[in-house]
Amino acid sequence: MIRRRPGAYEDAAALAQVHVSTWRDAYAGILPTEMLVGMSVSRQTAYWRAALMRRRSQETITVAMVDNALVGFGTAGPARGDDAVRTGEVQMLYVLHDFQELGLGRALLRALFAALRRHDMDRATIWVVAQNPARFFYEAMGGIATTEHTERLWRTDVTTVGYVWDDLDAAIQCFDERIARVGR
Numbered sequence: 001m002i003r004r005r006p007g008a009y010e011d012a013a014a015l016a017q018v019h020v021s022t023w024r025d026a027y028a029g030i031l032p033t034e035m036l037v038g039m040s041v042s043r044q045t046a047y048w049r050a051a052l053m054r055r056r057s058q059e060t061i062t063v064a065m066v067d068n069a070l071v072g073f074g075t076a077g078p079a080r081g082d083d084a085v086r087t088g089e090v091q092m093l094y095v096l097h098d099f100q101e102l103g104l105g106r107a108l109l110r111a112l113f114a115a116l117r118r119h120d121m122d123r124a125t126i127w128v129v130a131q132n133p134a135r136f137f138y139e140a141m142g143g144i145a146t147t148e149h150t151e152r153l154w155r156t157d158v159t160t161v162g163y164v165w166d167d168l169d170a171a172i173q174c175f176d177e178r179i180a181r182v183g184r
Contacts, residue, residue, distance in 0.1 A: 002104065004111050007061030007073060009052045014070035015063070016044030022094035030131045035154040051075075060115035064095065064104045071099040076112040079125055088116030088168075090126040105137055110175040113168050123166050130159040138163045142171055 007015065020039045027036060055061065059077035063070050072095035079089035090112050095104045116124055126143065128135040139145070143163030150159045165171045 001067060002102065002107075003065050004062055004107055005065065007052060007063045009049065011063055011070055012048035012052060013041070013045045015048040015073055016041045018070060018073060018094055018096055019044050019048070019092075021096060025097050026094075026132050026134060027129065030129060031158070032154050032156055058119045060112060062108055062111045062115070064099075064108055066099055066102075071096045072104045072108060074108040074112045076116055076124070078119075078121070086120065086122045088113075088119070088121035088124045090124060093126070106141065106175060106178070109141055110172060113165070113172050113175075117168050117172065122168060123164065124168055124171075126163050127160045128163065130161050135161055135163075142174060
């Protein structure tokens with residue numbers, strides 16, 4: 001059985017496991033191997049415990065469950081930057097490789113957009129590493145690539161692409177119609 005729910009403090013270790021696993025899958029050959037190998041579930045668990053404790057009112061962490069296992073998650077809140085008025089940002093969206101193509105990413109993205117709307121945000125952005133094939137998911141979900149940015153991370157130049165949804169109500173409606181059509 002597939003379901004979504006808000007993330008809870010007790011999810012920290014499972015969130016960490018998904019975070020490390022999805023980064024290693026998505027960024028192998030893109031980010032330095034030593035950085036990916038050096039990722040630690042115990043350090044990520046500490047990160048997630050702190051994030052779940054300090055979550056602000058406009059921030060959301062949503063998890064995807066299959067049976068009783070946490071297999072994906074997404075986070076969203078106000079966009080970073082000067083132009084962030086009424087703009088939300090999806091900071092993370094990860095689904096374990098074996099559970100992709102089941103509609104979990106779409107369901108998580110829809111839930112994150114709905115949370116942003118509840119906080120009076122009209123539009124959303126997400127930044128994706130340009131070499132990550134998952135960027136095509138965001139295009140399929142109606143995101144428009146508007147900006148590229150290159151920064152130096154882990155001694156590597158990393159180009160990210162900014163995707164924008166200018167109308168969250170329309171995006172949510174589109175997701176609902178697609179879910180109704182395909183049943184997930």
